[in-house]
Amino acid sequence: MKWQMKWSRIIAVLRKEVFHILRDPFTLALALALPLILVLVFGLAIEFNIRELRMAVHDGDRTYQSRGLTEVLGSSGYFKLTNEVSPVAAMGALEGERAKAALIIEKNFGKQLGSEQVARAQVLLDGSDNSTVGLILGYLNGVQKIAEHKFLPEVASSNLEIRTKYLFNGELNSRWFTVPGLLAIVIAILSILLTSLTIAREWENGSMELLLSTPIRPLEIVIGKLVPYLVLGLGAATFVYLLARLGFGVPFRGSHFVLIPGVLLFITAYLTQGLLISVITRRQQLAMQLSMMTGLLPSILLSGFIFPIENMPPFFQVFTSILPAKWFIQISRGTFLSGSGFAELATPFLALFVLNGVLIMLATKNFKKDLEP
Amino acid sequence: MKVTLLGFMKKEFAQLLRDKRMRIILFIMPVIQLMLFGFALSNEVKNIRLAAVFPLSDRISHEVLSKAFGSGWFKPARTTSTRDPSEWIRADQADVVLVAPPEGITQALQRGNARIQLLIDAKNVVRAQQIEGYLTAILQTTALDFIPVAAAPQGGVVFETRVLYNPELITSYFMVPGVMSMILCVITVIMTSMAIAREREVGTFEMLIAAPISIREILLGKTVPYIALGMLDAPVIILFATAVFGVPLRGSLLLLLLLTFVFVCTTVAVGTLISTISKTQQQAMLGGFIFLLPAVLFSGLMFPIENMPIYMRVFGYCNPLYYYNSAVRNIMLKGGDPSAVLVNVLILAAFAAGLIWISAKRFRLTLG
Structure with missing residues (x-):
């Protein structure tokens, strides 16, 4: 009962x-x-993969090489470039939320590349949005490889060949x-x-x-x-x-x-x-x-x-x-x-x-x- | 008029805070949530279970493994013996398997090319890409160490990367301001909409209409306490964000509070609007969620709006949370760029004005 x-x-x-x-x-x-x-x-x-991230570019060099570098960045599909007149303006774009990253190319970039020196370009990333920073860093590695291949085909050939296979979700x-x-x-x-x-x-x-x-x-x-x-x-x-x-x-x-x-x-x-x-x-x-x-x-x-x-x-x-x-x-x-x-x-x-x-x-x-x- | 309005607000506060459990929910829970999510959530990849297949004599592979485990990102995977390394990932024993060439990376490099395969569990898309990035970097630097100096490449392009505002990439700096906006929004939208719907459901609304009190007073009496509630919660959350998580407050506190006030007005107006279309508390709550979930998802708290397709980004730009979030981060981490913050405050104020107008109009309509 x-x-x-x-x-x-x-x-x-x-x-x-x-x-x-x-x-x-x-x-x-x-x-x-x-x-x-x-x-x-x-x-x-x-969408987790980054595309068309706004990047403020100041090209202080204006040579064939510096333009080549921005072209490589622009054609990667990851970044959408805007031109800034000075490094300060590029920083201002970061502060004013108009860009998530900034690329500053100094005057000697092309000269250094031509004379087999290490050519440096400065990249500034907005750390207040750190969900994207890790991915941007990864993409920059890839862009760097492409850029080296473009300017210095004989030097850049690395003999370490890494192939990645993504299991379960091959196309990410x-x-x-x-x-x-x-x-x-x-x-x-x-x-x-x-x-x-x-x-x-x-x-x-x-x-x-x-x-x-x-x-x-x-x-x-x-x-x-x-x-x-x-x-x-x-x-x-x-x-x-x-x-x-x-x-x-x-x-x-x-x-x-x-x-x-x-x-x-x-x-x-x-x-x-x-x-x-x-x-x-x-x-x-x-x-x-x-x-x-x-x-x-x-x-x-x-x-x-x-x-x-x-x-x-x-x-x-x-x-x-x-x-x-x-x-x-x-x-x-x-x-x-x-x-x-x-x-x-x-x-x-x-x-x-x-x-x-x-x-x-x-x-x-x-x-x-x-x-x- | 002032006396009745005050009395009404007093009643609303009393009703809200009468229940001890409700007081706990409203003031202690936000802090607990902030702690919980602030400490737990991280974008930094850790505990990657790494397994490797390589001949025992391979010095580079050994070096790569010890560097990987020493970095703090990786830990050794516990694998059972099997012939197929991808089985380890299928059986969820490893997140990534490094497969060296049969003769070992060291020998292969000496002879020319070394082909290395990385098998990565890509169930989590972001994690998979980060794992690949970390491991590739370790492999490349280790291989460079072993290549004789003369053969090392000369020249090249180097990106000197600097991360501004949060150089150590501390996740809580990014997460805590975001969680703050979410908590404020949840509390104000849902509490406001449910409080009004409750009067409707219980039937006391009819009584209010019959009482010698104007509709404007009812509206103010029902909304001002919740704006006050949000403004009481905000300093508590800001205090914890700075004191416990060490999130810097580089801009002006006054500006931050002003911004929060405009934001809370917006969310309370949203709550009022939702209450006008709902007859019961359940409807109000569900309506609140239908606003809240997309609002949080399109706020940039978890997913950058910029990655979304154009037609979806529109929702982000119609979202008060997006502007609040962006302005809070700007004030706290970047010191508050005057023009950027001002634009956000103005947009939020426009939202608030528009929403208050619509909700007041609908409120009158549903009472009539």
Whole structure:
């Protein structure tokens, strides 16, 4: 008697929740617009490779060689050059945000090149935007090789030949990197935010007390309320998946039997976290801020979605392990790009299991405690 | 009129700060977030797991490895024996594998050309390119050390590179001002839109209309406290940015606060606008996100706008966060170039004026 669940009661709550969602199509449309916007932004706009970076050039030499150097820079496609009358003006362009880099060629550049000396050109980089500095430095290496080849074909032939093969993403396509990770972000938004808000709303309006005074058991309420959001999350995940494959041509090299359990585990983890937040806060504004700070922002910033976890200090490499998103992104990228199976992804799956267990335990404990008068 | 307005604002503040947990969220969480993201996020590549295949007698390869591990960027990969080095990357045991020619780099160089292959895990596009850059540089300098001096190339083109404003490329200098704009934006937009939507949802809005208080007073009473909230949070964040992360404040603090004030006015106006199209808190929150996520992504905080295709850059240029971010970095790191900052402040002020006008108009409309 005590723990007998009645499906009819669960279904009743479930139907009520579905009506609730469908009755308010505007909210649903907003909820679905979010993933769409994210996918479009990441699919169409975010580009990690630099192109047409504004570079202020002061050519104080004005010789065949100095013009040749600026031509090499300009034709590389990485930089968009603007001419400045003096070195000071070039610096001013950096300060006034009109350029991210400056090239200053001194008077003797051509003469030095002609007389087999080392010809120096000064490059100034804007360190206030250091996401680009590393890449610019890399490109400059390449430009330097081309320039040497142009001016001094006999000297520059280096006998060290380095060939790089990029595995999993041979053409360094930015989309292949971001879109599989987006799956995690989209699910995080839909599961944590929506569940924490709807359940907090029941508390806020007082209808939760009403529900609890009926013969429905707490567990039945929870299941009935969460299942529609599970379906919603799965729907959004399918949508992102299809868009990734068909729209952006991201390859899928692994098995769907690996990805799907991963998605399910991940959604339940975040649904439970949403539930936990709503039980703790019982107020929509508070629930929202808490979901944002413990769910969404860490999922975007600390999960390895953009910023690699390997670059973080040791403490954060351990700390980020409590984020389900970190593990799910490994599963998602692994199945999409490197074709990993359960053997390679054993750790992420195990971690998701453990996190699910802990979250469910915390949520039920707090939920029960709340029911006592 | 002044008394009612004051009373209204007082009520709004009380409602906002009544809950102890809300006070924590509003004042402690921004600091925690700043610490979290400021310390954790880094653009500097570290912990690259490097494996190498080379004959034991190859001196250059040994030298390259010890230089790589000594640099702090690389660490040895733990690999299981297998014939195919790319298997190590597939099994996620290594990030990069250096494959030397069968006779070793040293011998190959003595005979003429040495062909080296680098296998790099390119799941992360940026990281892959940085790994290639680091390793190539190490290989080239090491090989130069082993080539007899007479054969070393003469002449050539050298770029003398200098990184200005942040010569050590400390990531937090770049990240913290960006995170600051994000936190301010999240707090003000979402709190404002939800606070107004809440009155609507609970039904107290009807009461407000019936009360002897003008629409303008309602609007001011609902928005001024959130502008104040943003302006209270800003100095806390600036203090932590400078004291804990050592981000320099090279420009004027007053200018920075003025800029922040204009920015907060803009974001509160956005929040008000969102609230006018939403009936419930849930809608307000989702609407807030639909503004926030693209705004953060197009702000230059994580991805340079300049890399985007032209038609997408437009969104960046319509984004108040972009101008705020750019101006904050300019003031803090570059000392505040007067014309650049002024342009940004003016653009932000134009945004604020336009948004306040539209949202006030819509606010009246939805009340009527």
